Each structure stands twice: as structure tokens, then as C-alpha cells.
Amino acid sequence: MKNTIRAQLGQSVNLTPQLLQSIRLLQLTAPQLEMELREALERNPLLEQAEPEPEDEALDASAADEATLEAAAWDELPEPAYLSAGAGLASGDADATARIAAGESSDPRVRLLQQLALKWSEDDLAVASWWLDHSDDRGYLEAPLPELITRGAHALSLDPRELEAVRQRLLHGEWPGMAAATASECLLAQLRAERPGDRRDAEMRTLAECILTCHLDLLATHDYTRLAAVLGSEPSLVESAAALILGLRPSAIEEPREPVDTHIVPDVVVRLLGGAWRVALNGRTAPRLRIAPHCEQALAGGGGDHGVLRGLLDEARWLVRGIAMRNDTLLRTAQVLVERQQGFLERGEEAIAPLTLREVADAIGMHESTVSRITSGKYIQTPRGTFELKRLFAVRLEGAAVSGSAVKAMVKRLIDAEPAHAPLADDVIAGLLARQGVRIARRTVAKYRDQLAIGPARARQRAAATPTYAAAG
Known part of the structure; x- marks a missing residue:
């Protein structure tokens, strides 16, 4: 076997830390870039936030002027009744803002009653409201249970058993542990709200219920060895049951869901000024x-x-x-x-x-x-x-001087304008487009129509004919 040395030329790219950082910055979205820069400000004491430049302030002033003009133009529009064809607002609901859904209340009692209103009767809701009024901010009863049952039966003119039945529905309902008399009762309700998995999980939950019912003092001292001896169970299973209890919420109150931020922050702003399109970066996206x-x-x-x-x-x-x-x-x-x-x-x-x-x-x-x-x-x-x-970006349609996106929009326009009693077939749409200088096959029309979730001509004709038959009947 003979060893040889051979010279070979090749090209390779060495990515320096600076180049890697530049590539990563290119890929960051506006919110990601803002977070990156704020972290850099906190991490590097040699960086500071620059004040807006004079031209930026002038741009903000021009944007404010444009907003003023837009508001003035909006004031000149007709009344909302004319914008919505009038008939829909004849009942007196002329204020569109009145139909905007309000956010969740900060009062947990109000949020829970709103959920219960979908399933409970008005009488039960009134009793539930009484129990919630006598619960503290953690969901526990503010007074001993016997005393509250006596007061509630007198105030609501109800049998004590009916009053307690509603409390049990609250305790094991939408928010497990609500209106609990003790911490043990609250945790037990949460524990029973979850279904056990396998056999070992069922045994662990049974042990957890026994601990919450009779041995809460031993759990507080974390004396798992003595707890296992008292319960006659394996120490590992007792520790798992204790971990399950410690994972429960100390309060039955459920916090309101955080609203999902669906706002889009534009990176670039385009305006038509003086007959020309002006492009500028959105200076408000990052410091x-x-x-x-x-x-x-x-x-x-x-x-x-x-x-x-x-x-x-x-x-x-x-x-x-x-x-x-x-x-x-x-x-x-x-x-x-x-x-x-x-x-x-x-x-x-x-x-x-x-x-x-x-x-x-x-x-x-x-x-x-x-x-x-x-x-x-x-x-x-x-x-x-x-x-x-x-x-x-748009892909050029094969054999044509237009893009596929433009042709798809043309197909949608033709279908939107077609007579309801005589929908246009795919070959007819292809012929109409050919008269406009766009020559595409019938199967291409069908492909774009499917992408637009529009059915074929026969299905559109049936959909248009259905209301007529119903009116005739």
C-alpha cells in the first residue's frame, strides 16, 4: 500500500461571530428585536438608548396631522344606520360600540356566576350568589359552616339541606374547592375533580384523600416515614401522594385568562405622499x-x-x-x-x-x-x-405575463359577479379570461377555485336555488 500526498483546492465559508449575529438579527421579527435590544441595554453598560432624531419628530408630527385629517374625514361620513343598510338598526341599537364584547371581570365571583349562568337555574344561581358573597378572596367561607347554613336558611327561606346541596355543587363544580369550609375540604374537592389514570395512580389518590381527611398534621411536618407507618403503605407511594397534594392550588379562585396578543407590529410603513410612494421604517418597533x-x-x-x-x-x-x-x-x-x-x-x-x-x-x-x-x-x-x-412576491403564471395571484383574484371577481341563476363553469371563466389576454386551462381555473374554497358551478347553482325553494314552500 502506497501513501500519496495530493493537493486540492476548495472554498469554504467561515462564519465569524459578527456574521452569525448579523444573520440572526435579520431573522428577528419586530417584537423579538425589541426584546433583544432591551436585554442588551440591561446587559451591556456601554450601551444607551438614543433620543429620537429631529426628522423622526417631524415624521411623528406629520403622522399626527394625517390622523387628524382622517378623523375629520370620518366625521363627514353618514350616520351608522346608512352604513349598515338601516334595517338592521331599526330596533334602536344604533351604537356599534354597545355590541363590543366586554372583557372578563376582575371580580372572581362575577366570573364564576357568568359561567354557572349557562347551566344553572335562576333559583340555584341566587343561592350560589349568596354563598359566594359569604366567601373570602381565596374562596373559603368567611364564617363557620353551621352558622352560615342557619343564616342562609333564614335569609333565603330555604331548607338547610337545599342550601347545603347548592354549596356542594359549588364545591365540586366549575372551580373545585369553591365555598369550602376548610383547606382540607378545598384540596379534597380538587383531588376528586381529576380522574385517576392507572392502578398505581388510583392507589396514590386514595392515600392522598386519606392524608387530607385524617393526617393533615403529619403532612405539614413532612414526616413521611411516620405517615407511611400510620397508613401501612410504602414510603415511596406516600411521598408520591404527598407530592400530588402539594401540587394542588391552595385557593379555588381561578385567575382570568390572559388575553392573547394578536396585534401585528409593522416593520415598514408605506404612504402615498405627493403622488409618490414613500417607504420608511417604523421607528416605534424597537429602542x-x-x-x-x-x-x-x-x-x-x-x-x-x-x-x-x-x-x-x-x-x-x-x-x-x-x-x-x-x-x-x-x-x-x-x-x-x-x-x-x-x-x-x-x-x-x-x-x-x-x-x-x-x-x-x-x-x-x-x-x-x-x-x-x-x-x-x-x-x-x-x-x-x-x-x-x-x-x-408572486409566481409568474406559465406562458403568461401575469402572476398566479392576480389570475386567482380575477377568477374570484368573475365568480362574485356571476348571475345567481346561471353560475359560470370553469371553461367559461377560462374563455372570459382569454378575452382579457390571460390564457389559462380549465383545470387551472378549477385549481384556483378550490384554493378559494369555492364550489363548482353545479354546487353554486344549488346553493343559490335553496332560498328560492324555501320561500316558495
Whole structure:
């Protein structure tokens, strides 16, 4: 066997920490970037938040002026009755804000009664309300149970057994443990609300109930060895039962659900000013960072052992530079997208032009992967709404000069305008599009119609005919 040495040329990319950071910043969405920058402010003492620049304040003032004009234009609109065809508001519900659903109450008693109102009778609800009025903020009764039963029976003119029956429904109902007389009763109700799994789980729950009923004092001292001896059970099973009890909630009160934040924060804002489309970054999405000038000047002189501070200074410089590169790339990409899709912004979906990642990458002098990263999860605010930047890309329809998205919008427009008694078949829609210079096959129309969740002509004709038959009957 002969050993040989052979020279070989090759190319490889070494990703430096700075490059990795720049790539990661490109991929961050607006909320993620804000969190990243605020953490950097707390972590690096050499960074500080910059004040808004004068041009930013001027932009905010112009935005306020536009909002004032929009409000004035809204005031000139007709009354809401005319906007909703009038008939629906004839009953006197003219205030649309009255139909907005209110949020959950901060009072736990109100929240629980709202849930019970869906299932309970009015009489039982009145008794439940009395019990809740005599419970504290943790859900426990404020006075001894016998005393409250006596007072309730007299106040509500009810049999004590009926009063206790309603309390038991509360105790084992929507919020297990509510209106409990003791902590043991509250925990027992929560424990019994869950169904056991396997056989070992059933044994563990039985032990837990026995502990809560008779040996709560031993549980408080965490004396599991004595507890196992008293119960005549394995120490491991007793410890599992104790862990199950400690995992229960000390209060029956359920906190209101946190509302899910569905707001979209636009990264880029587009306005039509002076007949031209203006693109700007949304300066409110993240704090502006800069390196503290006095810190940089102090470290520039040299001397002294400032190795840690110089490392923080390099980190701050990389971050500030990476953010500047990200913002520049995002702005340039958005400008190209707006320039290529002016027709869409002015006329709508049917005017969206074919546009690919490569075309945008060539226009800004970057790689397609960079354009893909900077447009993923980034939103643009336009007069036509706020949507993801990737929506402005469109695949060219094979053999045509228009995009598939535009043709899909044309198909939807034709179907929306068709006569109810004579829906358009797919081949008819293809013929109508051909007259407009868009030649596509019937199966392409069917594909777009399926994507729009629109049935075939025969199904649409039956759907339109159904109300007529019902009226005739």
C-alpha cells in the first residue's frame, strides 16, 4: 500500500461571530428585536438608548396631522344606520360600540356566576350568589359552616339541606374547592375533580384523600416515614401522594385568562405622499441604541487594564453595526418591493406583478437567502392593509405575463359577479379570461377555485336555488 500526498483546492465559508449575529438579527421579527435590544441595554453598560432624531419628530408630527385629517374625514361620513343598510338598526341599537364584547371581570365571583349562568337555574344561581358573597378572596367561607347554613336558611327561606346541596355543587363544580369550609375540604374537592389514570395512580389518590381527611398534621411536618407507618403503605407511594397534594392550588379562585396578543407590529410603513410612494421604517418597533460617548472616549485613550470593558465595547459595536445593516437591508428590500408592486398598492390584488426573490436580490445586490430572511415575519403597513412582506412576491403564471395571484383574484371577481341563476363553469371563466389576454386551462381555473374554497358551478347553482325553494314552500 502506497501513501500519496495530493493537493486540492476548495472554498469554504467561515462564519465569524459578527456574521452569525448579523444573520440572526435579520431573522428577528419586530417584537423579538425589541426584546433583544432591551436585554442588551440591561446587559451591556456601554450601551444607551438614543433620543429620537429631529426628522423622526417631524415624521411623528406629520403622522399626527394625517390622523387628524382622517378623523375629520370620518366625521363627514353618514350616520351608522346608512352604513349598515338601516334595517338592521331599526330596533334602536344604533351604537356599534354597545355590541363590543366586554372583557372578563376582575371580580372572581362575577366570573364564576357568568359561567354557572349557562347551566344553572335562576333559583340555584341566587343561592350560589349568596354563598359566594359569604366567601373570602381565596374562596373559603368567611364564617363557620353551621352558622352560615342557619343564616342562609333564614335569609333565603330555604331548607338547610337545599342550601347545603347548592354549596356542594359549588364545591365540586366549575372551580373545585369553591365555598369550602376548610383547606382540607378545598384540596379534597380538587383531588376528586381529576380522574385517576392507572392502578398505581388510583392507589396514590386514595392515600392522598386519606392524608387530607385524617393526617393533615403529619403532612405539614413532612414526616413521611411516620405517615407511611400510620397508613401501612410504602414510603415511596406516600411521598408520591404527598407530592400530588402539594401540587394542588391552595385557593379555588381561578385567575382570568390572559388575553392573547394578536396585534401585528409593522416593520415598514408605506404612504402615498405627493403622488409618490414613500417607504420608511417604523421607528416605534424597537429602542434606538448607541454607544455611550463618554465610555468610548475613556477607553480610546489606552492604558490601564480594561480588558473586560474593551470586550463589552466590541460587543456593543457589533450590535449597533448589525442593527444598522439589518435596517438598511430591510428598507432597501421594502423599497424594491413597493416600486415593483405599485399596481397592487393602487389597484388591488388583480394588479400584483410577478416577482421572485432572485429579482429583488439582484436589485439590492444581495443573496436570495438574505432577502428570504429579511422578509420572513416582517410586516408592511399600506393603505390596503398590513400584511407580511412575502405577500408582495408572486409566481409568474406559465406562458403568461401575469402572476398566479392576480389570475386567482380575477377568477374570484368573475365568480362574485356571476348571475345567481346561471353560475359560470370553469371553461367559461377560462374563455372570459382569454378575452382579457390571460390564457389559462380549465383545470387551472378549477385549481384556483378550490384554493378559494369555492364550489363548482353545479354546487353554486344549488346553493343559490335553496332560498328560492324555501320561500316558495
